[in-house]
Amino acid sequence: MQVDYRLRAEDTVDSPALLVYPDLVQRNIACMVRWAGGPQRLCPHVKTHKTRQIVDMLLGAGVQRHKCATLAEAELLALAGAPQVLIAYPLVGPKLQRLAELIRRYPATRFATLVDHPGSLAALAEVMRQGGVTVGVLVDLNVGQHRTGVAPGPAAAALYRQAATLPGVRPEGFHVYDGHNNAVDPQHRHATAQQFWQQVLALRQQLEHMGLAVPRLVVGGTPSFPVHCRWQDIPGLECSPGTFVLYDAGYGSKYADLAELTPAAVLLTRVVSRPQPDRVTFDLGTKAVAADPPMDRRVRFCHLDNYTVVAHNEEHLVIQTDQADQFQPGDTAYALPGHVCPTVALYRELLVVRNGCVVDRWEVVARDRRLTI
Numbered sequence: 001m002q003v004d005y006r007l008r009a010e011d012t013v014d015s016p017a018l019l020v021y022p023d024l025v026q027r028n029i030a031c032m033v034r035w036a037g038g039p040q041r042l043c044p045h046v047k048t049h050k051t052r053q054i055v056d057m058l059l060g061a062g063v064q065r066h067k068c069a070t071l072a073e074a075e076l077l078a079l080a081g082a083p084q085v086l087i088a089y090p091l092v093g094p095k096l097q098r099l100a101e102l103i104r105r106y107p108a109t110r111f112a113t114l115v116d117h118p119g120s121l122a123a124l125a126e127v128m129r130q131g132g133v134t135v136g137v138l139v140d141l142n143v144g145q146h147r148t149g150v151a152p153g154p155a156a157a158a159l160y161r162q163a164a165t166l167p168g169v170r171p172e173g174f175h176v177y178d179g180h181n182n183a184v185d186p187q188h189r190h191a192t193a194q195q196f197w198q199q200v201l202a203l204r205q206q207l208e209h210m211g212l213a214v215p216r217l218v219v220g221g222t223p224s225f226p227v228h229c230r231w232q233d234i235p236g237l238e239c240s241p242g243t244f245v246l247y248d249a250g251y252g253s254k255y256a257d258l259a260e261l262t263p264a265a266v267l268l269t270r271v272v273s274r275p276q277p278d279r280v281t282f283d284l285g286t287k288a289v290a291a292d293p294p295m296d297r298r299v300r301f302c303h304l305d306n307y308t309v310v311a312h313n314e315e316h317l318v319i320q321t322d323q324a325d326q327f328q329p330g331d332t333a334y335a336l337p338g339h340v341c342p343t344v345a346l347y348r349e350l351l352v353v354r355n356g357c358v359v360d361r362w363e364v365v366a367r368d369r370r371l372t373i
């Protein structure tokens with residue numbers, strides 16, 4: 001969808017700023033609920049937006065289960081009244097005590113976390129037991145990303161059985177994140193997923209034959225979402241995309257099968273210098289837009305076609321373009337972030353735009369690592 005992101009009264013809004021368009025967020029959420037076949041088959045990741053207002057929109061759409069990576073995000077979700085929260089990160093060290101406190105403090109929310117190692121499972125269970133609480137655990141299956149998790153085989157089965165014997169933890173299913181499954185061709189993503197699904201479902205069956213329930217399968221991110229959401233007949237499947245809610249230029253330029261999504265967060269920037277005839281410098285440094293994509297993919301300017309990013313420093317982004325004459329210091333421009341999730345985390349607040357006007361500010365509450373616990 002072609003969107004005109006421009007503000008009507010630009011002069012009153014300082015830059016750099018991250019603008020968010022609630023109508024587009026709502027549209028992306030509706031699209032995901034429809035693709036998933038209902039909100040009960042979603043467990044979206046809050047890390048993309050970290051804001052209370054977007055959590056409220058998801059709850060309003062009927063999404064009960066939510067995923068997060070940090071304890072601050074978990075607390076934000078609990079404060080918003082999310083019924084179920086999965087902390088999809090291996091918790092170690094002082095985080096175990098913090099988790100016990102979180103569970104005590106928010107009894108209306110049912111919390112779960114991941115395990116992928118017998119030692120860390122035992123440590124988690126012991127701290128929960130001592131704290132007088134119980135946490136759900138999902139065994140984190142390594143289906144090819146090789147970042148965390150245990151291969152879907154005998155070690156994973158043993159871990160699940162171990163969880164079933166320990167007080168303080170409650171085995172609830174598998175976490176199956178396929179971050180490596182990001183080929184441009186959707187057929188390729190489908191084939192990759194089919195391979196690991198066979199192993200995951202065989203493992204589930206094996207445990208069920210032993211009398212252990214494996215109710216939840218929390219699966220994937222945005223690129224594999226169109227693949228997994230087609231398997232409507234797998235019981236307990238919950239898709240866990242994050243980026244979909246705000247979407248960005250990185251995924252937008254790569255995945256034709258996600259074309260129904262619309263970027264809902266846009267950077268407002270200004271020209272600060274014209275150091276050479278073919279160069280334009282914007283106030284969009286690495287402290288204003290995430291620097292994890294390669295330099296030429298960190299931003300995509302709207303209304304500008306031929307340019308190359310030639311430098312990106314803390315407070316400056318320099319492009320080279322044969323259209324440089326069109327820009328003077330002070331001019332505004334709009335740009336889509338290449339990777340929206342870490343870009344959001346650079347801002348204390350998102351400026352909320354309706355009908356071309358900034359009408360509100362949403363605090364990025366969980367950009368810090370700690371709220372109150």
Ligand SMILES: Cc1ncc(COP(=O)(O)O)c(C=O)c1O
Nearest residue numbers: 045088177221222240241242243
């Ligand atoms: C464990 C986990 N689940 C879900 C997601 C969401 O993925 P995406 O941002 O591609 O939607 C991520 C992304 O980093 C993740 O690490």
